[in-house]
Amino acid sequence: MVQSSAVQRQSAPTDLGPNYKWIALSNTTLGILMATINSNIVLIALPAIFNGIGINPLAPGETNYLLWMLLGYMMITATLVVVFGRISDMFGRVKLYNLGFAIFTLGSILLFLTPGSGDTAAMLMILFRLIQGVGGSFLFANSTAILTDAFPKHERGMAMGINQIAAILGSIIGLILGGLLAVVNWRLIFLVSIPFGVFGTIWAYWKLRETVQVRSRQQIDWPGSLTFLLGLTILLIGVTYGIEPYGTSPMGWGNPYVIAAIVVGLALLVAFVLIELRVSNPMFRLQLFKIRLFTAGNIANLLSGMTRGGLQFMLIIWLQGVWLPLHGYSYEDTPLWAGIYMLPMMVGFVIMGPLSGKLSDRFGARAFASIGMILQLVGFVLLTLLPYNFDYVWFAALLVLMGIGQGMFAAPNTTAVMNSVPADQRGVASGMRATFQNAASVISMTMFFCIVTAGLASLLPSALSAGLTQVGLPANIAEQIAHLPPLAALFAAFLGYNPMATMLPQTVLHQLPATTQTELLGKSFFPNLIAGPFMLGLHIAFYLAAVLCLIAAIASLVREKRLATPPIAEAADSTLSVAESARR
Structure with missing residues (x-):
């Protein structure tokens, strides 16, 4: 077996003690839970936040604050994770994961202490949310790689399943917790994460260990990093502002600034690809796409993210704008109850996430990931058959079905992607996977909003x-x-x-x-x-999402079968080269 020239194991995870893998799992799970709670806790608490600082987010000229509070955090994590993943491969995953915990906690403290009111307070809060996003990017970029390093190959699916349960739990808990705390005081929604952030930062520094020794004299790919950051950021800003009204049009796709942002963003991303093909130490490892399993897994991940990101928003708007008021709930109470009524999706994921991850360790990811996407396809189609004033039993059943589908797909697909790359490139691979997922979420929300708004x-x-x-x-x-x-x-x-x-x-x-x-x-x-108009647009969006699920299922299906080999030692696994992985 050819040894990678880039990296050698300092020690196998077992040398760190039999419990180290569980320490890594519990700490990274806490980090992902905290990051995802904070990505959604603001959504439900926005009215209380804006009331607290004296801003009407729906007033002319104030909607920019609403958009940035909604999407700023997600845009930062979408653009930074791959850069941070590459930097982590160079300087140490655990070290920069710890830094992410500290930065995230700092952002939470600043948000809790936000001074002033009006426009000044709104701008400061957006800035502090972006700081949180920087910390979250370090957490997202490294948690999967740290887990892959810590667990032997035959247990990674189970570990990924547990870790990704935290992501789903966080998104739902954030909705409910935001509604509960906002009733008391809007600052509490930021205070609640501070003790967990402080604990996680200290615990990660104390317990986590670097298991990979990076090679010396590596250089940061500044041209590639800057063109990627600017290109993806400008593109996502243009896409985001495309859903805002422009002139007499209900959407802003005719806005010259939106058009310019999209064109410039795409041009910079094209330049980025050309740069990465020529530099000696590229930030974005394009050669990883020569690995069929890595490419198929990321295509499926991107398409799954494009269906999942906007789904939660549209279902919440369906509940808040139509179903809950018709069932006697006041509009002020609908954000909290929408989060509660979305719980069945979490139940489905919690049941299937770790189970499918564990089974995929034994039988391979292909069948589980493909069936998971098919179940989501069926769920989207069946959602179009529900009347707008549905019987909740059927709605809840479909949420469970889609949660099961997401659980069957997420952990096996993530594990397969991370298993396909050499140990010295897991940080950048994890960042690339997270970039596809987070960018897909922003694009998904824009796509769903555009279709529904057009209807x-x-x-x-x-x-x-x-x-x-x-x-x-x-x-x-x-x-x-x-x-x-x-x-x-x-x-x-x-x-x-x-x-x-x-x-x-x-x-x-x-x-x-x-x-x-x-x-x-x-x-x-x-x-x-x-x-009537809302359901027309929603049905079109659901049908489009079903098509994307079908393509993702096909991408999952065409990946190569898992070789029927016994579990191998992690130390041996760490020495696989890219070429060797591609032949597997």
């Missing part, structure tokens, strides 16, 4: 105008309100505001009879009006 833009104005006229509003005012950007109504419902209260001018509302005001601001007027 609303085509059908909602006439439905809203007719409904408002029918209850007594003057035709000119009804027409004016009906042509407001539909995205404002979606954001209002998502934030827990009554959409009609945000769309109707207060001067007009106060001139209406009390019975008319009650009807307009009631729990059934807006849901019944928006349901």
